Amino acid sequence: MAVAPRKQLEAGTNGDCLTGLLGRGACGALLTRLIADMPGRARPAAVLWIDIDRFRQINNSFGYAVGDKVLVELVGRLDRARPAQATLARMGADEFVMLLPQAGRDDAEQLGRKLVSAIHQPLGIGVTRMRPSASVGIAIAQPGEDAHELLERANHAMVEAKREGGGRHFLALDATLPARDGKYLAREELAIEEILHRALEMGGLYLDYQPIVRITDGRTLAVEALMRCRVDGRQMAPGRFIPVAEKTGLISHLGDWSLVTAAEFVSRLHARGLDLKVAVNVSRVQLQSQNFAKSLHGVIAYTGIDPGLLELEITESLLMDGSEQVRRNVRAAVAAGFPLALDDFGTGYSSLACLKDMPVAKIKLDRAFVMDLPQDMRSFGVARAVAQLAHDLGISVVAEGVETEQQLLLLQEAGITQIQGFHIARPMGEADLIDWLA
Secondary structure, three states: OOOOOHHHOOOOOOEOOOOOOEOHHHHHHHHHHHHHOHHHOOOOOEEEEEEEOOHHHHHHHHOHHHHHHHHHHHHHHHHHHOOOOOEEEEOOOOEEEEEEOOOOHHHHHHHHHHHHHHHOOOEEEOOEEEOOOEEEEEEEOOOOOOHHHHHHHHHHHHHHHHHOOOOOEEEOOOOOOOOOOOHHHHHHHHHHHHHHHHHHHHOOEEEEEEEEEEOOOOOEEEEEEEEEEEEOOEEEOHHHHHHHHHHHOOHHHHHHHHHHHHHHHHHHHHHOOOOOEEEEEOOHHHHOOOOHHHHHHHHHHHHOOOHHHEEEEEEHHHHOOOOHHHHHHHHHHHHOOOOEEEEEEOOOOOHHHHHHHOOOOEEEEOHHHOOOOOOOHHHHHHHHHHHHHHHHHOOEEEEOOOOOHHHHHHHHHHOOOEEOOOOOOOOEOHHHHHHHHO
């Protein structure tokens, strides 16, 4: 596929000169026809909106000519992962849409995972080797919804995937977005903010726990605490309320609540003779707060737990934050005895620097390297290399998202010693976890 001069790019018209894909206008016209044909089809049309994460960094670091070549390579990966009946279009500089004439939710999500995995394969730029990633938003057409509304929902879902850290897919809500100017989204966020306030006041927040087990003997070594929200009998997905909490500043309150609640659970486990580690996710807002260290010491004083049993999970990008406040809080957490775990390992560009410079006790291999096993043996190679590196550095490794026995056996062969995922257990409430442990 030849690379055309950048000035010839016409992504807003019927065709894109750089990639040879349909442009925005032709994409909308085709989707309109697909929606019109839906009554005669067994399943509805689906849209997958694909955004290349941090692509601007490539342009800024290597120039637009190299950026164009990288983009063409990534388009080739998307095209090879595309089902025969699907159409790929370019919507903007680093954004693409894949149209499926008919697809169920499971089919669309499976394709979303496949696209994320295809983009995430290693890529060489001269002597530099990197792993690009993509955020994929998925929307299934609803009755009475036009092409514009369906594209809007897919785009909104992509934004949610990016807010969750990128390198993943997100399935849109069924409700249509009636306004393009953002008024609907603003109202939705205000409604979610109000629900979060009520949840904090009325006890609508709770934690589920997912076990982390050792492969060799099946022993449960830790559990990860996962925040949930239920108000007026209705469950709200973390992918909806966490981004709003981050935008409004409520994430600091949710984070403090999560730390205290998990610490209380550690105390109850200890009373039962179970000294399991409980892992809690720490947000960027928390680590940037001047009061974070005080909060940690307050948790110890309030619950009396051994801080070594409350593990703080921090994303790779957050741990590499250059601000002095973040570094002070990391040092304070380690000094207080809290172990650190590096979450979503392998999805960014600074993983090795994290391992070399930061006091990390555990790394969690991202599910992107697990979900395509056993078909993708490159992922197996990455898992094996990470396991060997971690072993040499004295760091434990957990593979996330393990869903099948084949994946477990391959990860064990690769040297991974701990796993987490639906193959072992789904997240569960405290009482169910106690029964499960028994």
